[in-house]
Amino acid sequence: MPEVTVELFVDIVLFSFLVSIALTIARIRNLFVAVMLSGIFSLLSAGLFTVMDAVDVAFTEAAVGAGISTVLMLLTLDLTTEQETDPIQPQIFPLIVALCTGGAMLYATQDMPAFGDPSAPVHQHPLADHFINTALQVEMHVPNMVTSVLGSYRGYDTLGETTVVFTAAVAVMLLMRGRRRFSQPSTIDAEPEEGVS
Amino acid sequence: MSTHGSIVRIGAKMLIPYIMLLALYVQFHGDYGPGGGFQAGVIFAAAFILYALTHGLKATKQVISPSIAEKLICLGVLLYAGVGIASMAMGGNFLEYGVFDHHDPSHGQHTGLLLIELGVGITVFAVMLTIFYNFAGRGRS
Numbered sequence: 001m002p003e004v005t006v007e008l009f010v011d012i013v014l015f016s017f018l019v020s021i022a023l024t025i026a027r028i029r030n031l032f033v034a035v036m037l038s039g040i041f042s043l044l045s046a047g048l049f050t051v052m053d054a055v056d057v058a059f060t061e062a063a064v065g066a067g068i069s070t071v072l073m074l075l076t077l078d079l080t081t082e083q084e085t086d087p088i089q090p091q092i093f094p095l096i097v098a099l100c101t102g103g104a105m106l107y108a109t110q111d112m113p114a115f116g117d118p119s120a121p122v123h124q125h126p127l128a129d130h131f132i133n134t135a136l137q138v139e140m141h142v143p144n145m146v147t148s149v150l151g152s153y154r155g156y157d158t159l160g161e162t163t164v165v166f167t168a169a170v171a172v173m174l175l176m177r178g179r180r181r182f183s184q185p186s187t188i189d190a191e192p193e194e195g196v197s
Numbered sequence: 198m199s200t201h202g203s204i205v206r207i208g209a210k211m212l213i214p215y216i217m218l219l220a221l222y223v224q225f226h227g228d229y230g231p232g233g234g235f236q237a238g239v240i241f242a243a244a245f246i247l248y249a250l251t252h253g254l255k256a257t258k259q260v261i262s263p264s265i266a267e268k269l270i271c272l273g274v275l276l277y278a279g280v281g282i283a284s285m286a287m288g289g290n291f292l293e294y295g296v297f298d299h300h301d302p303s304h305g306q307h308t309g310l311l312l313i314e315l316g317v318g319i320t321v322f323a324v325m326l327t328i329f330y331n332f333a334g335r336g337r338s
Contacts, residue, residue, distance in 0.1 A: 058231075060236055067239065072328065076332065139303065144230060147314070158313070166273075
């Protein structure tokens, strides 16, 4: 079956790019390069989600991960330095924690059903049938079932998510503006604001 | 920021209308295709951020001022919650869109989804822009 072979090939290429980019980000000391690579990482993840037919997730990943967060990280670099300082001594403990967590996650994936397996528990549950058939033909008439589930069946949930986004903006405003007011007496920050240069 | 060449600025100007159009398409076509309020809000904000990157922060703040963006954040959440209150006032449960249309509940569902997605879109757009303004407003200079 050539179609499956092509998809497997695309998967292998995307995953090997992801792994090599992740390793490069971990090794590199230039933060500007790391930010750009993390943007590319997000874009490749979006490609991977598209291959897996999760178009809504891919859309979000491409717009937020590769777009907005890259810009925000670049702006953060403008506030700090471009070069990461070298650690004073090699950090062994974080490496052990990371390896243990990664190993535990790999071990846990052994219990997960194969991708697209029709006998997986999530496809056997009666709610899946309800969301796909009853929702589409009787209750909602909304072809994109992601929208109908997120907006209507789980409307509370999405209201909560919107409030989380709202809270995040309030927190950013408090953090970014509060500091300037408190440190007004110091001579460094008292200069008039000039915006992005 | 204004030292960029004209090619970048004109290229951005040509792209921005289409980015906005795509955002509106994603916003109002979320029932039928991939996308919805969240993605649309992010894309719409990306158009403004592209404008800010090429034309400067000051010009962007003239198009949409930070205080308006902050009010839009609240407006989106209020619109979403208001749809829930409205459905309660019309005799349904909180966020039960079926009551918006007495003849065919699925039409009411479409109305409710359109409104709450609009609320999500407005909030996400304004939040992204506000965060951008707050980060960009404090350069090293």
